Amino acid sequence: MTYDSDILIVGGGLNGPALALPLAQKGFTVTVIDALPEKARKNAAFDGRAYAMALASVRLLDRIGIWSEVVDHAQPMNQIKASDGRAGEGPAPFFLQFDSAEIEEGPMGQMLEDRYLRRAFLEAMGKEKNITQIEDRVTAQEADASGITVTLESGKTLRTRLLVGCDGRESGTAQRAGIKRTGWDYGQTALVCAIAHEKPHHGIAHQFFMPPGPLAILPLPGNVSSIVWSETHANAAAINALPDAEYMEVLRPRFGDFLGEISLKGKRFAYPLKLTVANSFVADRLALIGDAAHGMHPIAGQGLNAGLRDVAALVDVIDHARQRGEDFASALVLARYQEWRRFDTHILALATDATNKLFSNDNPLLRAVRDIGMGAVGAMPGLRRTFLREAAGLTGELPELMR
Amino acid sequence: MTAAEPNVDTVDTSEVAKFEAMAAEWWDPTGKFKPLHLMNPCRLDYITRQIAGEFDRDLSQPKPFAGLRLLDIGCGGGLLSEPMTRLGATVVGADAAAGNIPVARIHAEQSGLEIDYRHTTAEALAEAGEQFDVVLNMEVVEHVADPLAYLTACRQLLKPRGLHICSTLNRNPKSFAMAIVGAEYVMRWLPKGTHDWRKFITPDELYKLLSEAGLQPVDRKGFVFNPVSWQWRISDRDLSVNYVTASIKPA
Numbered sequence: 001m002t003y004d005s006d007i008l009i010v011g012g013g014l015n016g017p018a019l020a021l022p023l024a025q026k027g028f029t030v031t032v033i034d035a036l037p038e039k040a041r042k043n044a045a046f047d048g049r050a051y052a053m054a055l056a057s058v059r060l061l062d063r064i065g066i067w068s069e070v071v072d073h074a075q076p077m078n079q080i081k082a083s084d085g086r087a088g089e090g091p092a093p094f095f096l097q098f099d100s101a102e103i104e105e106g107p108m109g110q111m112l113e114d115r116y117l118r119r120a121f122l123e124a125m126g127k128e129k130n131i132t133q134i135e136d137r138v139t140a141q142e143a144d145a146s147g148i149t150v151t152l153e154s155g156k157t158l159r160t161r162l163l164v165g166c167d168g169r170e171s172g173t174a175q176r177a178g179i180k181r182t183g184w185d186y187g188q189t190a191l192v193c194a195i196a197h198e199k200p201h202h203g204i205a206h207q208f209f210m211p212p213g214p215l216a217i218l219p220l221p222g223n224v225s226s227i228v229w230s231e232t233h234a235n236a237a238a239i240n241a242l243p244d245a246e247y248m249e250v251l252r253p254r255f256g257d258f259l260g261e262i263s264l265k266g267k268r269f270a271y272p273l274k275l276t277v278a279n280s281f282v283a284d285r286l287a288l289i290g291d292a293a294h295g296m297h298p299i300a301g302q303g304l305n306a307g308l309r310d311v312a313a314l315v316d317v318i319d320h321a322r323q324r325g326e327d328f329a330s331a332l333v334l335a336r337y338q339e340w341r342r343f344d345t346h347i348l349a350l351a352t353d354a355t356n357k358l359f360s361n362d363n364p365l366l367r368a369v370r371d372i373g374m375g376a377v378g379a380m381p382g383l384r385r386t387f388l389r390e391a392a393g394l395t396g397e398l399p400e401l402m403r
Numbered sequence: 404m405t406a407a408e409p410n411v412d413t414v415d416t417s418e419v420a421k422f423e424a425m426a427a428e429w430w431d432p433t434g435k436f437k438p439l440h441l442m443n444p445c446r447l448d449y450i451t452r453q454i455a456g457e458f459d460r461d462l463s464q465p466k467p468f469a470g471l472r473l474l475d476i477g478c479g480g481g482l483l484s485e486p487m488t489r490l491g492a493t494v495v496g497a498d499a500a501a502g503n504i505p506v507a508r509i510h511a512e513q514s515g516l517e518i519d520y521r522h523t524t525a526e527a528l529a530e531a532g533e534q535f536d537v538v539l540n541m542e543v544v545e546h547v548a549d550p551l552a553y554l555t556a557c558r559q560l561l562k563p564r565g566l567h568i569c570s571t572l573n574r575n576p577k578s579f580a581m582a583i584v585g586a587e588y589v590m591r592w593l594p595k596g597t598h599d600w601r602k603f604i605t606p607d608e609l610y611k612l613l614s615e616a617g618l619q620p621v622d623r624k625g626f627v628f629n630p631v632s633w634q635w636r637i638s639d640r641d642l643s644v645n646y647v648t649a650s651i652k653p654a
Binding site: 145 | 443
């Protein structure tokens with residue numbers, strides 16, 4: 001019984017490499033398959049996409065040798081200010097302020113552009129002798145008692161002990177295994193872009209909860225911030241169709257003038273906000289991570305952070321299993337990964353959904369409740385610290401790579 | 404040792420199908436042997452750390468137990484024999500129940516592992532002069548008629564400085580409530596009558612028996628089930644129901 005590699009990862013985006021690296025470093029042989037040529041993935045220019053990386057995610061990147069490669073491009077987030085506001089009115093009187101000085105772990109997160117993270121991952125994978133990268137597409141997969149065989153578009157077949165699907169919310173790996181998904185539409189689209197501004201942001205992230213949906217302003221290095229601007233599908237489509245100058249005219253009153261004059265920097269993106277959770281995160285000889293397991297509302301930059309939590313949990317589970325001599329891709333072992341991650345995922349999905357529903361509402365009564373609630377949370381340091389630790393990804397049972 | 408050992412190579416296909424089904428049952432995490440699977444990671448953690456410590460092996464390396472000869476007494480479907488083989492040990496799996504042997508063999512073959520499974524007893528192996536670096540004696544001693552004679556055979560099976568790991572059940576009101584009433588009657592994890600509480604052994608009694616058998620006890624820990632997390636863990640202090648010991652054969 002021979003295997004081409006111990007683990008085969010479908011998807012070379014962010015979670016795929018984040019999983020491949022620690023596994024390879026622990027001595028597993030890993031194959032990463034992505035249809036997109038490596039060059040196209042590596043040489044991306046500035047496009048405005050950025051991630052709010054929780055402290056736990058930064059720790060993971062540090063452990064696997066990636067953080068030192070991107071730290072010069074990262075912007076620490078020292079504060080998160082959340083406030084209730086309506087376009088043109090500015091923030092409501094009560095607003096919630098989270099300050100990293102209140103938790104001992106340092107900045108509560110780091111902002112990092114997508115292109116730097118991608119490049120660092122690809123370079124690190126290229127240097128790792130236990131990783132093989134293949135540019136191809138999976139067309140079929142078949143599990144048996146001791147492994148799983150994957151057929152590629154090129155006609156080649158590869159046999160592995162464990163197949164991991166990191167192939168996004170429409171995961172073919174999950175579909176081929178017959179795993180169905182449950183999903184719902186938030187009725188909103190997120191408009192994403194980078195904004196240059198006159199005044200420095202001092203590392204402060206802002207989240208304005210407004211009736212059409214939240215607007216997050218996240219600090220990038222220099223006088224630049226990344227925004228995640230949520231609107232109803234119809235509004236978003238109309239705004240997105242506007243030329244840049246008019247797009248900015250719509251944004252300005254929502255954004256406010258606290259950072260001085262603002263202008264568009266880079267490309268504009270639009271992502272419909274849909275939650276989609278795989279009904280199972282595992283099947284025979286197969287595990288799903290990241291959006292393939294749970295495509296989440298990016299209301300607090302939790303998509304990548306949740307994916308990296310999957311990575312850390314899966315590495316923990318299979319490495320411990322191997323050290324015990326267990327078959328690390330057996331149903332017994334994969335069930336531990338699923339149990340660990342499903343609970344966290346459901347909590348987070350429910351929490352982001354509830355937060356969004358509560359805040360995306362113009363009912364005056366709800367608005368009052370929100371304002372009082374925010375004032376109350378702000379007045380209680382203990383509760384505030386709990387929120388802060390949750391946002392930094394430091395709650396729940398932490399895998400080794402994130403401790 | 405009267406029952407003939409069934410040979411997988413010569414039995415008819417309906418027999419093979421039966422053994423395959425039984426192997427699947429042994430290894431089904433939600434099936435009949437679920438309680439064993441639930442406990443197994445905890446048992447393996449203890450065993451692997453003790454072996455690594457005693458023989459100075461690094462568990463983060465591939466095949467850390469290479470060169471060690473290990474005996475798994477009461478191997479059943481191979482829940483311990485397979486992991487030990489994967490870690491590089493040369494394993495003999497022994498079971499007094501003849502039916503377990505072909506089942507364990509079939510599963511090992513499906514897993515691509517070479518394991519020497521035998522229908523025999525510790526006493527018979529000792530008589531034949533077999534020698535091992537490690538003897539695993541997990542949840543067996545509470546079932547034997549003469550624990551001292553049995554543990555003496557275990558000692559004889561060890562090379563000097565060899566490691567003997569023995570787990571069993573404590574004897575007190577709590578273990579009666581948990582292991583008999585809880586596991587056999589309430590949870591139905593085990594068939595009624597699996598255990599005779601009177602044959603359970605306290606940790607002090609086991610230490611004494613091990614010493615009388617010529618072994619030197621060096622460690623004891625509890626296996627504790629947490630009904631909230633639904634997981635077993637190793638405890639330094641709570642040996643009140645399930646517990647495990649490590650002992651060494653003096654040089």
